[in-house]
Amino acid sequence: MALNIPGLVAVIVFYVIILATGIWAAWKTKKEERKGNRTEVAIVGGRNMNFIVILFTTAATWVGGGYINGTAEIVYLPSKGLAWVQAPLGFLSAFIIGGIFFVKPIRSKKYVTMMDPLQETYGNAMGSILFIPSLLGDIFWFAAILASLGATVSVILGVAGYISIIISACTVVVYTLLGGLYSVAYTDVIQLLFMMVSLWICVPFALLNPATENIFYTAFNGSYQAAWIGNIETEYIGRWLDDFVYLSLNSITWQIYFQRILAASSTWQARITSCMAGVLTAILAIPSVLIGAAAASTDWNQTSYSSPSPAERGESSMILPIVLQYLCPTYVSVAGLGAIAAAVMSSADSSLLSASSIFAHNIYKKMLRKKACETEVLCIMRISMVVFGSVAAGLAFLSHSVYDLWFLSGELVYALLFPQLCCVLFIPNTNTYGSAASFLFGLILRLLGGESTLKLPPVIRYPGCRLVDGIYVQLFPFKTFTMLVSLTTIIFVSYLTRFLFGKKIIPIRWDVCNIMKESKPHNLQSSSEEQIDLRPSSINISHLDGHT
Known part of the structure; x- marks a missing residue:
């Protein structure tokens, strides 16, 4: 040309x-x-x-x-x-x-x-x-x-x-x-x-x-x-x-x-x-x-x-x-x-x-x-x-391979990072144990759903999964499902570990993340410009109804 x-x-x-x-x-x-x-x-x-x-x-x-x-x-x-x-x-x-x-x-x-x-x-x-x-x-x-x-x-x-x-x-x-x-x-x-x-x-x-x-x-x-x-x-x-x-x-x-x-x-x-x-x-x-x-x-x-x-x-x-x-x-x-x-x-x-x-x-x-x-x-x-x-x-210079990797990384941000951000901003008392469990479980669950970029066939075939041109396609909304499972995991594990350490069911000396030393809920002290109350009684969990 x-x-x-x-x-x-x-x-x-x-x-x-x-x-x-x-x-x-x-x-x-x-x-x-x-x-x-x-x-x-x-x-x-x-x-x-x-x-x-x-x-x-x-x-x-x-x-x-x-x-x-x-x-x-x-x-x-x-x-x-x-x-x-x-x-x-x-x-x-x-x-x-x-x-x-x-x-x-x-x-x-x-x-x-x-x-x-x-x-x-x-x-x-x-x-x-x-x-x-x-x-x-x-x-x-x-x-x-x-x-x-x-x-x-x-x-x-x-x-x-x-x-x-x-x-x-x-x-x-x-x-x-x-x-x-x-x-x-x-x-x-x-x-x-x-x-x-x-x-x-x-x-x-x-x-x-x-x-x-x-x-x-x-x-x-x-x-x-x-x-x-x-x-x-x-x-x-x-x-x-x-x-x-x-x-x-x-x-x-x-x-x-x-x-x-x-x-x-x-x-x-x-x-x-x-x-x-x-x-x-x-x-x-x-x-x-x-x-x-x-x-x-x-x-x-x-x-x-x-x-x-x-x-x-x-x-x-x-x-x-x-x-x-x-x-x-x-x-x-x-x-x-x-x-x-x-x-x-x-x-x-x-x-x-x-x-x-x-x-x-x-x-x-x-x-x-x-x-x-x-x-x-x-x-x-x-x-x-x-x-x-x-x-x-x-x-x-990898062209289409880069697009595939970009889409995959975006899905990982959705499944792993969005739930964590919601929790630190809107849900009190989530902790490092919940964060780590959510990250690990969400990552595994997403990869088990399959990824053609990495040539990973789906181990979990959600309802509607079908083979199209030699590639498995998930028709079930598994990305959002993975995100919701990740969100549930961080909340459940956080409150469970706090309960287990608080009741001494697990010895405090095993608390390597020191969550019990931070007994008070997340208190994001507001600036002089605006005040926000994040005590448990004031949290509106309905804020979690939306996501990108």
Whole structure:
């Protein structure tokens, strides 16, 4: 494929703008660091970031390359369709649930990261173990979206994918390293604006192409493949609900979410921002839906792409860049590429900052070097950015394998980390024994459900488990079932061990986690800004009814 010189120049200009914005934000960070805690400025923006900036950076983080590419792909797939596009509504639910239930308790003690309450309750050792699935999720996510960008660039610009992966990773690492959350947030604003404008420019060209039939007709009467509106067969309802609840609850349990919540100047602002970001995230899926519908309504024989169709060639995952390349003019497809690049970078920098923040603050500062000064912690944070960024860039060349590993790590966060976070925030007297038992049991139960990525056949075949194309598919909502079992385990084991030690049924000298020395319930002393009472009598267990 010939090199697209105008497109390449446009993309280079875009990268220069983003890098310049990140460097400007780094200068602003230096000014803020003179006013207070340097680590807090780098990680949570000094807790006084602008409302609009937080709103845009929160939405931009979730609207990544996988989000806009994946939405178009699902709408286009003959076996899926719009009925299976769950991410927009799932993220909307997640942000509303997070804003209502999680914002106040996580802000009450001015935590710096999501891991702080976990370490405070279960100890540093257990906290470091709980960090592992979160770290893997951030790295695999970074790698997956870099891989998505590399594939897109190769289609539209004719440039080798590995070049865009390396350049994008280096750009993200540089401005994130220099400015922390300020650089990430302000570049996210530019990226989100560019993304919104660019994608909407592409939509009318894709819909009005002569090869594309009216999408309102093909929504229910597919001309070239199945109707793109899709449907949910009765036997797949359990799987659909499992995926939706997973998205609605698991999306909360990430440092990238709490990093923005903690950066707000007040609890009220954090709650409003969370809910509005959910709405904005859902709206930003509309262009991708329309592009996917256009692809499903196109006679590809009338385009230079020719036959067979992308679905028949196994290129459904690339449907968005294919539409931009073959249904839009060159200058429009370049704008669409810019939108994808913006989406990728807005998510990549957030995952990089998330992983390095937790490592520097929770692992290095709290465990390895408790007397480390602010300068040392920031230095470690920046070194970890380079290391994690390099690892993610290397993994990006694995392409589909990285996507599989990202999905698996996300499911582990859902099954292992979400129940633990719920307990430390809403349920008193859970302890390290319950946490360890829940982590171990949840991990085993999830792996026994099977995982094609690791070539693990399901040992536990839940109701509806079937063999599809040589791979076992669980139709039972086993991800949510595993999460609920993990949640039940931590509560049961925590109260059981406290009872056994309290009644001297087990000798106190065997209490290696010293839970009996902490006889009073978790009392998260509130800051002067807001007070929260977590005594047993005041806990509302109904808060646990929701999850991502």
